[in-house]
Amino acid sequence: MGFPPFLIPFAELEVGQHLYWQIGSLKIHGQVFITSWILLGALIAFVVVGTKKMERDPKGIQNLLEFLWDYIRDLARTQIGEKVYRDWMPFIGTLFLFIFVSNWGGSLVPWRLIRLPSGELGAPTADINTTIALALLVSLSYFYAGLSNKGLRYFEYYVHPTPIMLPFKILEDFTKPLSLSFRLFGNILADELVVAVLVFLVPLVLPIPVMFLGLFTSAIQALIFATLAAYYIGEAVEEHH
Amino acid sequence: MDSITSAASVVAAGLAVGLGAIGPGLGQGNAAQGAVEGIARQPEAEGKIRGTLLLSFAFMESLTIYGLVVALVLLFANPFAG
Numbered sequence A: 001m002g003f004p005p006f007l008i009p010f011a012e013l014e015v016g017q018h019l020y021w022q023i024g025s026l027k028i029h030g031q032v033f034i035t036s037w038i039l040l041g042a043l044i045a046f047v048v049v050g051t052k053k054m055e056r057d058p059k060g061i062q063n064l065l066e067f068l069w070d071y072i073r074d075l076a077r078t079q080i081g082e083k084v085y086r087d088w089m090p091f092i093g094t095l096f097l098f099i100f101v102s103n104w105g106g107s108l109v110p111w112r113l114i115r116l117p118s119g120e121l122g123a124p125t126a127d128i129n130t131t132i133a134l135a136l137l138v139s140l141s142y143f144y145a146g147l148s149n150k151g152l153r154y155f156e157y158y159v160h161p162t163p164i165m166l167p168f169k170i171l172e173d174f175t176k177p178l179s180l181s182f183r184l185f186g187n188i189l190a191d192e193l194v195v196a197v198l199v200f201l202v203p204l205v206l207p208i209p210v211m212f213l214g215l216f217t218s219a220i221q222a223l224i225f226a227t228l229a230a231y232y233i234g235e236a237v238e239e240h241h
Numbered sequence B: 001m002d003s004i005t006s007a008a009s010v011v012a013a014g015l016a017v018g019l020g021a022i023g024p025g026l027g028q029g030n031a032a033q034g035a036v037e038g039i040a041r042q043p044e045a046e047g048k049i050r051g052t053l054l055l056s057f058a059f060m061e062s063l064t065i066y067g068l069v070v071a072l073v074l075l076f077a078n079p080f081a082g
Helices: A030-050 A060-080 A085-108 A128-159 A163-201 A207-237 B003-041 B043-076
Strands: A020-023 A026-029
Touching (some): A030 A085, A085 A207, A128 A163, B003 B043
């Protein structure tokens, strides 16, 4: 749904316009799929190249990958706890790497050079559908983590200090994915919008510091999403005494 | 879209971001004050304090971003456009 007053050349600012692909009765946003496939391919290629010839003394890409592994393990261990963090480390790591690569890929790769019939290529996380899918995955996993670790005793969590908390805890199950998805979507879209508006006003030099700020907040948002996902899982598997 | 709806949407979009920025602004000020006091008292803990501060900044910032999301919905995907 475009908005007529924004038809001026607003630095290629096209919010709410997409490249639609029709699959059955579903309309999907094609530009999100194109960028996420390219970025996922790049990520997988990077990891495959880095782990091809493993050495005892890590160098180059292998060194970077081992640093990332350590980083994600520390994140998962501090949030989820010593006992079950190993089961959830791959999930947390995948979330972190996918969001990080999407955010940075969206702003570092000059997607604007590729013309699409409608809409434009950009960070996959600047589309609400991607972030809601990720947030719902987190919801499913903390339910699964709680139920598989504690069985039906998981539901003690809902009445934990007092039964008065029950409605709030149920409400929390809905607000968690909502805030997770909106936080990521809003931040990434805001970065893109701020840069686009500044490029429209002052095309030279001035947008560069804002772009760096955007890179910084994108990285922080990936970290926040992964940290919160791990925290929710940790909350679900935690034993109350 | 009739003119009264678009006028109301534009005003509401401005208010959503503007009012939404007040609370997080105060909160970020408080957090920064605490961090500076902490660093002044214990300069060797600067790295740790900075990391925590940035993480909590991002949490506060997301409150304004919620307002921004509402503003963007009003401007670009208005459900009342008819």
